[in-house]
Amino acid sequence: MFTLPIPGALAFAVFLTIWFTVLFAILPIGVRSQAEVGEVVPGSEPGAPSSPRLWMKAGLTTLVSIVVFVVLVMILRVLG
Numbered sequence: 001m002f003t004l005p006i007p008g009a010l011a012f013a014v015f016l017t018i019w020f021t022v023l024f025a026i027l028p029i030g031v032r033s034q035a036e037v038g039e040v041v042p043g044s045e046p047g048a049p050s051s052p053r054l055w056m057k058a059g060l061t062t063l064v065s066i067v068v069f070v071v072l073v074m075i076l077r078v079l080g
Contacts, residue, residue: 004073005073005076005077005080006076011073014069014072015065015069018065018068018069018072019061019062019065022061022064022065022068023057023058023061026057026060026061026064027057029057030053031049031052032049032050032051033046033047033048033049033050034046034047034048034049034050035047036050037050
């Protein structure tokens with residue numbers, strides 16, 4: 001059976017830290033403002049994203065975070 005080289009609560013905290021770090025790196029990718037698209041909604045900021053695609057970015061963030069976390073666990077198993 002596979003066991004983590006760190007306690008479960010710490011593993012969860014590390015995963016969340018990785019997840020939010022990756023999220024902040026992925027958020028600006030492919031963002032176009034309403035002004036760039038030419039569809040400014042009345043009463044909104046022209047620099048606001050026209051289509052932020054947050055669910056797609058959350059999914060991509062999760063996939064990248066899982067890969068980074070698995071690599072980290074493998075490194076900890078080898079070193080530890």
